[in-house]
Amino acid sequence: MSLADSVLNGNPLALARLLTKVENDSPEGRAALDELFPHTGKAHLVGVTGAPGTGKSSLVNRLALHYRRAPNPKRVAIIAVDPSSPFTGGALLGDRVRMRDLAGDPGVFIRSMASRGSLGGLAHATAAVAQVFDAAGFDVVLIETVGAGQAEVDIARLAHTTLVVEAPGFGDDIQAIKAGILEIADILVVNKADLPGAENTERALRGMLDLAHPVAKIFRHHGQVMRVAGEEAQNAPLWLPPILRTVATEGTGIETLVEAIGRHAGHLRQSGDWVRRERARLEVELEALVTEALLGRFRARISDGRYKEVVERVVNRSLSPWEAAKVLLNE
Numbered sequence: 001m002s003l004a005d006s007v008l009n010g011n012p013l014a015l016a017r018l019l020t021k022v023e024n025d026s027p028e029g030r031a032a033l034d035e036l037f038p039h040t041g042k043a044h045l046v047g048v049t050g051a052p053g054t055g056k057s058s059l060v061n062r063l064a065l066h067y068r069r070a071p072n073p074k075r076v077a078i079i080a081v082d083p084s085s086p087f088t089g090g091a092l093l094g095d096r097v098r099m100r101d102l103a104g105d106p107g108v109f110i111r112s113m114a115s116r117g118s119l120g121g122l123a124h125a126t127a128a129v130a131q132v133f134d135a136a137g138f139d140v141v142l143i144e145t146v147g148a149g150q151a152e153v154d155i156a157r158l159a160h161t162t163l164v165v166e167a168p169g170f171g172d173d174i175q176a177i178k179a180g181i182l183e184i185a186d187i188l189v190v191n192k193a194d195l196p197g198a199e200n201t202e203r204a205l206r207g208m209l210d211l212a213h214p215v216a217k218i219f220r221h222h223g224q225v226m227r228v229a230g231e232e233a234q235n236a237p238l239w240l241p242p243i244l245r246t247v248a249t250e251g252t253g254i255e256t257l258v259e260a261i262g263r264h265a266g267h268l269r270q271s272g273d274w275v276r277r278e279r280a281r282l283e284v285e286l287e288a289l290v291t292e293a294l295l296g297r298f299r300a301r302i303s304d305g306r307y308k309e310v311v312e313r314v315v316n317r318s319l320s321p322w323e324a325a326k327v328l329l330n331e
Contacts, residue, residue, distance in 0.1 A: 002032070002035065003017060003018050003021075003028065003032050004018070004031075004032040004035035004036050004135075005035075007032075007036065007132065007135065007136050008036070008039065008135065008136070008137075010136070010137070012106070012109065015109065015132070015136055018032055018132060019111055019129055019132060022125055022128045022129055022132060023113060023125045023128075023129065025124075025125065029128075032132075033128055033131065033132070036131065036132060036135035037131065037135070039134075039135040040131050040134040040135050041134065041278065042134060042137075042139075043077075043130075043133065043134040043138055043139060043140065043141050044139065044140050044141070044160055044161070044261075044265050045130055045134075045141045045143060045158060045159045045160045045161070046063075046140060046141065046142050046143065046159060046160070046161045046162075046163065046261060047143045047145065047155035047156070047158065047159030047161070047162040047163065048060055048063075048142060048143065048144045048145065048163045048165060049144075049145040049155050049162065049163070049164055049165070049184075050163075050164055050165030050166060050167075050189075051165075051166075051167075053167065054165040054166060054167040054191055054192070055165065055167060055191040055192055055248045055249070056144050056145075056165050057080065057099065057144060058191075058248035058249055059163075059165060059189065059191055059246065059248040060078060060080070060099065060142050060144050061099040061101055061102065061248070062246075062248050062251055062254045063142060063254065063257070063258065063261075064076045064078060064099070064102055064108055064142060065101055065102065065251075066254050066255065066258050067139075067140055067258070068102075068105060068107055068108060073107060074107075074139035074140050075107045075108075075137060075138045075139050075140075076107065076108050076109075076138060076139070076140050076141075076142065077108075077109045077110075077111070077133035077136075077138040077140070077141045077142070078099070078102075078108070078109070078110045078111065078141075078142045078143075078144070079111050079113060079126060079129055079130060079133075079141065079142070079143045079144065080099075080110065080111070080112045080113070080144045081112075081113050081114075081126060081143070081144060081145055081146050082112060082113070082114055082146065109133070109136075109138065111129060111133075113125070113126060113129065126143065126158065127158050127281075127285055130143065130158065143155060143158065143159060155184070156184035157280075157281055157284055158281060160264075160265065160268060160274065160277060161186045161187065161261055161264045161265060161268075162184050162185055162186050162187075163185070163186070163187050163188075163189050163257075163261075164182055164184065164185035164187075164188055164189065165189045165191050166188065166189065166190050166191070166201055166205065167190070167191050167192040167195070167201070168190070168192060168193075168195045168196060168197035168198045168200070168201045169195065169197055182205070182208055185241050186239065186241055186264050187241055187242055187244065187257070187260050187261065187264065188205050188209075188241055188242070188243045188244070189243075189244055189245075189246055189257065190202050190205070190243065190244070190245045190246070191246050191247070191248055192247065192248075193245035193246060193247055193252070193253070194247045194250075194252075198245060202243055202245065205243050206243060209240075209241065209243075237267065237270070237271050239264065239267050239271075239273075242260050244256055244257050244260060298328075298329075302328060302331065306331070307328070310324050310327060310328055311324075
């Protein structure tokens with residue numbers, strides 16, 4: 001039995017092994033992804049992003065607990081992405097420390113990943129790992145990003161529903177209305193709402209929404225690549241991102257948040273946005289793979305000596321980078 005078949009049959013050990021092979025981009029991992037892809041497209045991918053210290057890990061822990069303790073419990077997979085050190089290359093992978101409540105539950109699978117230098121809040125293989133969980137039959141995949149800043153919005157390309165987590169004391173009103181991470185929010189969460197300043201944080205976020213409602217944000221934010229053409233997307237019902245308060249350490253507001261996530265999933269399916277987002281995400285993933293493959297072929301056809309020679313000319317300012325690219329491509 002192949003590794004992919006074992007994963008489809010619910011073998012957790014095979015799942016762990018396959019995730020490692022996928023993360024390392026091994027030939028066996030790629031072959032398994034090919035086998036599993038027809039079985040994907042069912043899971044609800046929920047992204048959780050926000051600045052470091054806003055309580056993303058604690059929130060993910062509480063969300064998973066709520067899904068598991070519901071009358072109809074759902075299987076939950078968690079992808080926790082931690083930053084890699086730019087100096088040592090290592091990563092702590094410590095997000096699961098705050099998820100000890102989930103230990104021993106066979107309906108929960110937690111995978112920690114190092115960003116390995118990737119920007120945007122995710123690791124290079126996060127999308128592939130999410131596909132494996134999808135094929136393995138998990139109902140909800142919670143994806144916790146690296147503590148993201150104003151422009152690290154790759155999670156919007158991957159998730160169906162994106163939670164942007166804020167907390168009191170993380171900047172003034174101007175920070176709240178800056179373009180970037182807040183524009184990708186399907187749901188805005190003010191965590192640590194028991195701290196002073198929660199009302200001011202909520203007021204600032206509401207002011208941001210009043211200034212410019214992010215209509216069809218995921219497609220507009222990422223430019224031409226993510227835009228969906230045609231009147232169908234424009235005429236779809238609007239989703240107004242709710243602003244919810246939570247105290248993750250105590251479980252306050254989690255039930256309301258889960259209900260909002262469910263309403264957003266229903267909205268996506270009813271409006272047709274679910275299919276449009278899936279199409280846009282897969283198109284971006286395909287273009288990334290094609291770009292990677294073409295770059296590999298290009299480097300294979302250019303000798304290291306010749307490449308270094310052209311790079312040296314660029315460093316010496318005798319050739320511009322644009323001219324150098326033309327020279328190499330023409331060869």
